[in-house]
Amino acid sequence: MKYQEILAEFNLDSEPVSCESFGNGLINKTFLVTTKSGKRYVLQRVNEEAFKDVPALMENISGVTDYLEKKAKEEGTAAHVIAPVNTKDGSTFVKSDGYYRVSTFVENSISIEEPESDEDFYECAVAFGTFISDLSDYPAETLHDTIPNFHNTRDRYRIFHEALDNAKADPDRAGRVEEAKDEIAFALERESEAGILQEMREKCELPTRVTHNDTKLNNVLLDADTRKLLYIIDLDTVMPGLSLYDYGDCVRFGASTSSEDEKDLSKIKCDMHLFEVFTRGFVAACKDLTKSEKELLPLGAKIITLELAVRFLTDYLDGDRYFATKYDNHNLVRARAKLALVRDMEEKWDEMNSIVRKISQ
Ligand code: GN1
Ligand code: MG
Numbered sequence: 001m002k003y004q005e006i007l008a009e010f011n012l013d014s015e016p017v018s019c020e021s022f023g024n025g026l027i028n029k030t031f032l033v034t035t036k037s038g039k040r041y042v043l044q045r046v047n048e049e050a051f052k053d054v055p056a057l058m059e060n061i062s063g064v065t066d067y068l069e070k071k072a073k074e075e076g077t078a079a080h081v082i083a084p085v086n087t088k089d090g091s092t093f094v095k096s097d098g099y100y101r102v103s104t105f106v107e108n109s110i111s112i113e114e115p116e117s118d119e120d121f122y123e124c125a126v127a128f129g130t131f132i133s134d135l136s137d138y139p140a141e142t143l144h145d146t147i148p149n150f151h152n153t154r155d156r157y158r159i160f161h162e163a164l165d166n167a168k169a170d171p172d173r174a175g176r177v178e179e180a181k182d183e184i185a186f187a188l189e190r191e192s193e194a195g196i197l198q199e200m201r202e203k204c205e206l207p208t209r210v211t212h213n214d215t216k217l218n219n220v221l222l223d224a225d226t227r228k229l230l231y232i233i234d235l236d237t238v239m240p241g242l243s244l245y246d247y248g249d250c251v252r253f254g255a256s257t258s259s260e261d262e263k264d265l266s267k268i269k270c271d272m273h274l275f276e277v278f279t280r281g282f283v284a285a286c287k288d289l290t291k292s293e294k295e296l297l298p299l300g301a302k303i304i305t306l307e308l309a310v311r312f313l314t315d316y317l318d319g320d321r322y323f324a325t326k327y328d329n330h331n332l333v334r335a336r337a338k339l340a341l342v343r344d345m346e347e348k349w350d351e352m353n354s355i356v357r358k359i360s361q
Pocket of ligand 2: 025027214234236
């Protein structure tokens, strides 16, 4: 379907004149739209392979954005989320050859791929910490699980085992098992440790909170001039979850000294200074973290990194069906990079724990 036909259904300020591919997401397809007046919008086609029930997902987003906007209004502050643009018949999406949605593009904002300063990273830590704390009274039972068991690390390992067995039995993919054998062994050696936080969640030893669940640095929009928080974006995975994974996911992305697909493993480290900066911001903003949550912050960073490595490995063994890839063994390269980061965290384990202890005193 032509973009004009899709966009014609939304309440834009004027006629769209261009629509170009935009952004670095690995799941949804994103486009930047400009209208006749010069106003810009973001059009997204939601990936139905990942998100099986898009109307339910959009209901979550409307619920959370409405709630945070109302709360900000009552408190006389700014809301840091962007509500979807409605269609002419009052819906938040259009269904044609897929599900499409629109939001306004935030002018003079930047989304960063790596912290350019301590202040940037601190600002992101405060943003994600505040997000959880602002949603602490949100009726979590009304949220749909947009991806069931999304950060259930034990379940991620179960799926990994399945993919491994299937790949071994498939002559087209057996080569991939051989190619990834060291990474598979490394991940399996850590399987029981990787399940600890999920187990604690099930036993209610860690609180289930409303969390973002995809706290990549580039899901924060900062003001290009002041570098202050404007918006937290990508609310597709807002669901009940663990604060430790929101914390950890941003650490594994932002405190890493290299990109998610760096091939030179010697370059991949968890920067302890950035780790400290982020931890300070997150602990200050997410005010009611329990004693266990604080103590387990380093484990949150390590396990979510391991979980993502296992997800990349699973997708590699499956023949690259989930994450967008740019070359043949891209998912294996990503898994190697994540595992190198896990290894580095293990080497710095005492230091990570003492930083956290110092901050949470
Ligand atoms: C995906 O949507 P995007 O690109 O921000 C993925 C995250 C991963 C991330 C790794 C719904 O995030 O879980 O951490 O890639 N999102 C989904 O870059 O699977
Ligand atoms: Mg996403």
